[in-house]
Structure formats: structure tokens, C-alpha cells
Amino acid sequence: MWPQKIKEDALVACGRRCCVCHMFGGRNIELHHIVMESKGGGSTFDNCVPLCFNCHAEAGHYNSEHPKGTKYSSAELRKHRDRWFQVVRELEFLEGRWEESENKQIEEVYEDQVVTLKGFVWREAFPGPPNYDSFETDRIETYWMLVISKPICLFSNSFETEETIKIEDIKKLQLCVDSEFYCSNRQIVRTNVELTGKLFMSISGHHHGDANFDIRGLHA
Numbered sequence: 001m002w003p004q005k006i007k008e009d010a011l012v013a014c015g016r017r018c019c020v021c022h023m024f025g026g027r028n029i030e031l032h033h034i035v036m037e038s039k040g041g042g043s044t045f046d047n048c049v050p051l052c053f054n055c056h057a058e059a060g061h062y063n064s065e066h067p068k069g070t071k072y073s074s075a076e077l078r079k080h081r082d083r084w085f086q087v088v089r090e091l092e093f094l095e096g097r098w099e100e101s102e103n104k105q106i107e108e109v110y111e112d113q114v115v116t117l118k119g120f121v122w123r124e125a126f127p128g129p130p131n132y133d134s135f136e137t138d139r140i141e142t143y144w145m146l147v148i149s150k151p152i153c154l155f156s157n158s159f160e161t162e163e164t165i166k167i168e169d170i171k172k173l174q175l176c177v178d179s180e181f182y183c184s185n186r187q188i189v190r191t192n193v194e195l196t197g198k199l200f201m202s203i204s205g206h207h208h209g210d211a212n213f214d215i216r217g218l219h220a
């Protein structure tokens, strides 16, 4: 049994999302002993990883007499846990900043304008084809997202009506990068960066942010 305080701390640290697949679990989340109790693992915060039912079953059920698939090692689970706790901390910090920026001047940008924005980059998973609906039945697509500390407002020209559309309260941008940028800048995931590029509206099922950010450059 997990002591109440450890349980609470772990559930808050993960935001009730699974540390491996990052799916929001709500009540469907369980605490897993990274080193099994039978192997001497304690019910401590350091030995605890919150997992969804699926990942918990995967992490727990590996029969070395009938090896199938790849076992989740304790070191790997710990790494997943530490990375995920860091993402949750950063995102909560930014949520706090959004509250501070209420009633302050909102920066307005236009679709053709080149802008530089600061924020935290993380890799988020979404249900992909065929239905873009469920982590269980659809393929999973992952994208780099930039969460910015000061919400902005975007003016976009509609292709159909040529009217100008105002999109307010943009906080989460989906990054559009070419393969060269992607390959040479993987280290930006889970860090705070400054990126330059142009914003454009989310228009398809592959777009998950409040807007898209077509990246032209990275400031160290």
C-alpha cells in the first residue's frame, strides 16, 4: 500500500496523466512500484511511477520464460517518470503565468508577420488516422508543441470569404519544422527556447494547437 502523502504527491506531479503514454487517466490511473515490492522495492516517491491501466499492465506483465516484446526496465520507467514530471511542472508554471498576464496588453500578430516567441517545447501525442479520436483504436501521432508564457492574438485572412478572422487567447502552438531542423534540434524538446517564424491558423485534423508556428529559426 502506498502512504497517502506519496500517493497525493505522485498524482499531483503527473497531473493524473500516465508517465509513459501521457494519456489523461482521471480515476483510471495507478501507482506502480518501479522495483517490485517482492524484490525489495519500497513504497517511496522515488520508487513510484503513475501509469494508466494499459501501461501498467504492460509494465507489470512480462514473463521472462516466454519473452515477447521488450521489457520495461526500472531505469527506463524512472526516466519516463522524471521527464514527465518535469513537463507537468513546466506546463503548470506557464499556466500560472497566463493568469498573471490577464488584463494586460495582448500582443497582436498577423499571419505574414515574422515573430519571435518564447516558450516551453514538448512532444505531445494525439490520436491520428483513421478517426483522430481514440488512443486505443487510432494510430498515434506526435508533434512538437510550443507553450508560450504570454497569450497572443492572431489575425488571419480567410481563404473563402477574404474576411479577417481574429483568433484570441493563443497559448499553445504546433510547430511546423522541416526535416533538417527536426534532426538537428531534437535537444529543444522539454526545454525553454525562443523561436522565430510565422503563425498560421489551425485548419486540419493534423493541427492540434491554438495555431501553427512555421519555424524559421532558433535562438539559443
Ligand SMILES: [Zn+2]
Pocket (backbone or CB within 6 Å): 018, 019, 020, 021, 022, 023, 051, 052, 053, 054, 055, 056
Ligand atoms: Zn499509459
